[in-house]
Amino acid sequence: MxxxxxxxxxxxxxxxxxxxxAGLDPDQAHQVMRQVLELLKGLDPSQTPPLLGxxxxxLVRRLSxxxxxxxxxxxxxxxxxxxxxxxxxxxxxxAEEPLDTALRLSIAGNxxxxxxxxxxxxxxxxxxxxxxxxxxxxxxxxxxxxERVDQVLYLADNAGETVFDRLLIEELxxxxxxxxxxxxxxxxxxxxxxxxxxxxxxxxxxxxGSDAPGTILKRCxxxxxxxxxxxxxxxxxxxxxxxxxxxxxxRLFFLLQTKCPVIAQDVGVPLGSIVLKQG
Amino acid sequence: MxxxxxxxxxxxxxxxxxxxxAGLDPDQAHQVMRQVLELLKGLDPSQTPPLLGxxxxxLVRRLSxxxxxxxxxxxxxxxxxxxxxxxxxxxxxxAEEPLDTALRLSIAGNxxxxxxxxxxxxxxxxxxxxxxxxxxxxxxxxxxxxERVDQVLYLADNAGETVFDRLLIEELxxxxxxxxxxxxxxxxxxxxxxxxxxxxxxxxxxxxGSDAPGTILKRCxxxxxxxxxxxxxxxxxxxxxxxxxxxxxxRLFFLLQTKCPVIAQDVGVPLGSIVLKQG
Numbered sequence: 001m002x003x004x005x006x007x008x009x010x011x012x013x014x015x016x017x018x019x020x021x022a023g024l025d026p027d028q029a030h031q032v033m034r035q036v037l038e039l040l041k042g043l044d045p046s047q048t049p050p051l052l053g054x055x056x057x058x059l060v061r062r063l064s065x066x067x068x069x070x071x072x073x074x075x076x077x078x079x080x081x082x083x084x085x086x087x088x089x090x091x092x093x094x095a096e097e098p099l100d101t102a103l104r105l106s107i108a109g110n111x112x113x114x115x116x117x118x119x120x121x122x123x124x125x126x127x128x129x130x131x132x133x134x135x136x137x138x139x140x141x142x143x144x145x146x147e148r149v150d151q152v153l154y155l156a157d158n159a160g161e162t163v164f165d166r167l168l169i170e171e172l173x174x175x176x177x178x179x180x181x182x183x184x185x186x187x188x189x190x191x192x193x194x195x196x197x198x199x200x201x202x203x204x205x206x207x208x209g210s211d212a213p214g215t216i217l218k219r220c221x222x223x224x225x226x227x228x229x230x231x232x233x234x235x236x237x238x239x240x241x242x243x244x245x246x247x248x249x250x251r252l253f254f255l256l257q258t259k260c261p262v263i264a265q266d267v268g269v270p271l272g273s274i275v276l277k278q279g
Numbered sequence: 280m281x282x283x284x285x286x287x288x289x290x291x292x293x294x295x296x297x298x299x300x301a302g303l304d305p306d307q308a309h310q311v312m313r314q315v316l317e318l319l320k321g322l323d324p325s326q327t328p329p330l331l332g333x334x335x336x337x338l339v340r341r342l343s344x345x346x347x348x349x350x351x352x353x354x355x356x357x358x359x360x361x362x363x364x365x366x367x368x369x370x371x372x373x374a375e376e377p378l379d380t381a382l383r384l385s386i387a388g389n390x391x392x393x394x395x396x397x398x399x400x401x402x403x404x405x406x407x408x409x410x411x412x413x414x415x416x417x418x419x420x421x422x423x424x425x426e427r428v429d430q431v432l433y434l435a436d437n438a439g440e441t442v443f444d445r446l447l448i449e450e451l452x453x454x455x456x457x458x459x460x461x462x463x464x465x466x467x468x469x470x471x472x473x474x475x476x477x478x479x480x481x482x483x484x485x486x487x488g489s490d491a492p493g494t495i496l497k498r499c500x501x502x503x504x505x506x507x508x509x510x511x512x513x514x515x516x517x518x519x520x521x522x523x524x525x526x527x528x529x530r531l532f533f534l535l536q537t538k539c540p541v542i543a544q545d546v547g548v549p550l551g552s553i554v555l556k557q558g
Binding site: 005006008009010011012013016026029030033034037038040041045 | 284285287288289291292295305308309312313316317319320324
């Protein structure tokens, strides 16, 4: 997905939020804003938005001398989601269509996303998403693909959401590789975050080799790119993975909530939709 | 009021909205955004936000070759408010405290503000504001001042809101000069808009001599500045007049709704408050 003019104000908003979370003083925050203005001036609109997001978070990490400003937030998100795990597991045990419910839960977990908004009630979202009709529902195609392949490459999104991914992986009858970021960016899940959520109990955890938001293939490791190229089926969670991989073809299935109006428009659904879309 | 870092994304959002309303093509809108990025880089944070707002809307008017892109919106807002006029007048006729009700109505009219958000239901807002407690209520001081002076300088805000101003002016037992913008900017009321709302039936209409949002004194005419300096009592409507005149002392009374989180914080009240504040 390209970068739209509507993304410009949002980049500045995210830069300011990240500066505050990293504890930058007003002069440093001003410095971040000025540098983001410069980056925006030179922006190539054909590039995907997370490429600039990466620059912004890198800048904030450098100026704050804090390699992981979202660490506490991520730990709290994971702990909150783990607190729901028994109730979510019970929901699945009672479900008539466990895979459908698990897919919905995995999308419900996508509400955990600090890049967009900080107000959410996780359990309320779960209830809502279990009832909400899909705006795009390619789950039949996904089921069919799951029958066909030996392995799924599962691209994680945020810490906390990982717990919901774990529930889905527990319902899948196929080997899953769970791919997390190679280093901290925003509240994206790293190996450490995935371990806190217990993902190692259900899947080997692999690294994209990149600490950029989404999956920017040219910033991933050679090892991950080979894995990605070989994958017969990729489940990609969240908006940033959609933004960075939307052109990668039908091997990919995107599971997300459209929390950003620009992404919603690009996907072709209303804001606030739940989406299971084949690439 | 100074410009905060939180204003930066909002300026870009406003620039994009103005570009769309003025019908700029994508290349022109991109040009506007790039120029606003340049203006933001050089911004002196001690200046008031409407100074940059002025530059943005000037730029959009120039690029679109449209001296009044908000004309239709303003006319529709005024027509909508005029449609409510008989019901609002009836409310005042039945009011136990007509001046209090008229002050509240004038603040209710301040919801008409395209710089912030486009979704509003005017009548619902009226009902709400009539019940809502003031976050700051200097109406006792205002009443006292109204007893003391011979004339009020009333600084208009947006087209449509003018109709609510008219209702307040009809309740005042003192001569009022109604000051409108010297030329179109955003949806701010000009003489033409004030005439559509029937303000000439209740007060002489004077011009600030400036087509900037708010009241940026150094951009006003010499004649208006003299009028402003001589005024014993000034009623200043809306956020932009607060932003540009908040340091002008106790002759000023600000009537506004805090629709912007930064202004709410500067005033020291929650977002969405109704405020009657002495300078």
